[in-house]
Amino acid sequence: MFEHIPAYPGDPILSLNEDFQLDPRPNKVNLSIGIYFDDAGKLPVMDAVRRAESALLESIGPRSYLPMAGLPLYRDTAQALVFGANSEARVAGRIATLQTIGGSGALKVGADFLKRYFPGSQIWISEPSWENHRVVFEGAGLTVNTYPYYDEQTGGLRFADMIETIGRLPEKSVVLLHACCHNPTGVDLSASQWAELVPVLQRRKLIAFVDMAYQGFGAGLEEDAACVRLLTEAGIPVIAANSFSKNFSLYGERVGALSVVCQSAEEAGRVLGQLMSTVRSNYSNPPTHGARLVANVLADASLRASWEAELAGMRERILAMRGTIHTGLAGRVDEVMRARYIAQRGMFTYTGLSESQVERLRSEYAVYVLRSGRMCVAGLNARNAEYVAASIAAVVSGA
Numbered sequence: 250m251f252e253h254i255p256a257y258p259g260d261p262i263l264s265l266n267e268d269f270q271l272d273p274r275p276n277k278v279n280l281s282i283g284i285y286f287d288d289a290g291k292l293p294v295m296d297a298v299r300r301a302e303s304a305l306l307e308s309i310g311p312r313s314y315l316p317m318a319g320l321p322l323y324r325d326t327a328q329a330l331v332f333g334a335n336s337e338a339r340v341a342g343r344i345a346t347l348q349t350i351g352g353s354g355a356l357k358v359g360a361d362f363l364k365r366y367f368p369g370s371q372i373w374i375s376e377p378s379w380e381n382h383r384v385v386f387e388g389a390g391l392t393v394n395t396y397p398y399y400d401e402q403t404g405g406l407r408f409a410d411m412i413e414t415i416g417r418l419p420e421k422s423v424v425l426l427h428a429c430c431h432n433p434t435g436v437d438l439s440a441s442q443w444a445e446l447v448p449v450l451q452r453r454k455l456i457a458f459v460d461m462a463y464q465g466f467g468a469g470l471e472e473d474a475a476c477v478r479l480l481t482e483a484g485i486p487v488i489a490a491n492s493f494s495k496n497f498s499l500y501g502e503r504v505g506a507l508s509v510v511c512q513s514a515e516e517a518g519r520v521l522g523q524l525m526s527t528v529r530s531n532y533s534n535p536p537t538h539g540a541r542l543v544a545n546v547l548a549d550a551s552l553r554a555s556w557e558a559e560l561a562g563m564r565e566r567i568l569a570m571r572g573t574i575h576t577g578l579a580g581r582v583d584e585v586m587r588a589r590y591i592a593q594r595g596m597f598t599y600t601g602l603s604e605s606q607v608e609r610l611r612s613e614y615a616v617y618v619l620r621s622g623r624m625c626v627a628g629l630n631a632r633n634a635e636y637v638a639a640s641i642a643a644v645v646s647g648a
């Protein structure tokens with residue numbers, strides 16, 4: 250019966266991460282998947298999360314189903330974090346927010362919604378973008394196109410080309426934008442570039458689908474969400490997917506949210522209903538545990554302060570590691586390649602390493618980066634940084 254089923258070629262990120270786990274070499278370094286490791290190379294359990302979890306275990310009660318839209322306190326606190334507690338749209342009740350199974354779940358629920366209610370629309374993602382963006386949107390039946398984004402020559406942004414392409418899109422097209430810490434390049438729009446994009450989206454009557462998986466890892470929690478707020482205040486139809494996998498270090502709990510900014514509270518009610526119907530037809534309702542943890546941290550002043558401080562420390566450690574690898578590569582690779590480590594932001598740097606250099610890094614040095622050359626700098630630490638720099642130098646020089 251199943252003879253015709255082809256083998257799964259694997260996922261460029263998750264399958265590589267699984268290969269890494271099976272690699273027996275003691276000197277192996279995982280710079281592939283977007284996971285933050287601390288300076289000891291360990292996945293942190295954040296103190297606020299640990300405290301919220303202890304309190305939860307003390308008071309744990311019966312576990313019924315959550316509503317299709319998710320835990321009310323979670324939805325509210327997540328929305329406040331993304332849009333700002335005093336956002337006009339939020340105060341007016343114009344934002345439909347529902348709990349999702351991670352950021353990927355938010356993308357999928359949003360994609361299903363678009364396919365159903367904007368059947369003639371296509372989506373444009375950056376070139377390059379997170380590998381799974383194409384997979385999720387194509388999986389929902391949307392046609393996926395790209396707009397110019399990364400400049401391989403400079404390691405920067407092709408902003409003029411990006412604006413030019415977006416300025417020619419048909420009405421009601423969907424533009425997928427990364428709020429901060431662009432995955433995979435680490436190259437973001439500046440505040441003035443976001444401001445320049447706004448009238449283009451308005452003029453062409455486009456839908457902005459903003460993916461924010463790394464809030465807090467760029468410049469700060471508020472700063473990283475500034476573009477979502479700018480687009481919302483400009484009256485652009487915004488769909489925002491956000492994730493707490495990274496900034497709460499709760500990867501396996503699958504905690505995310507999807508928000509759709511509407512024109513009125515009444516419209517938001519209808520949109521939320523249709524998002525709930527998508528959830529019901531896919532997985533019925535979301536799980537409880539991770540959402541309770543996040544909501545309880547965000548709603549408690551002391552836990553929240555602790556979480557924000559720890560997150561700031563993670564952001565600073567990543568910056569420090571960027572500096573360390575940049576120094577470690579001095580005189581070993583050319584300056585254009587080296588500059589990327591400090592020019593790019595967030596968890597990722599697009600190293601400019603070729604596929605064959607990446608392959609040598611893995612097979613000869615047990616250093617894992619993605620085939621595209623994307624490195625997760627959050628996997629570097631004081632013990633492995635020099636080894637990684639020396640390994641990169643060896644493959645770049647062809648030694």
Ligand code: LMR
Pocket residue numbers: 262263281282283284379381432
């Ligand atoms: C990544 O880009 O490495 C992470 O977002 C993990 C994933 O699901 O791909």
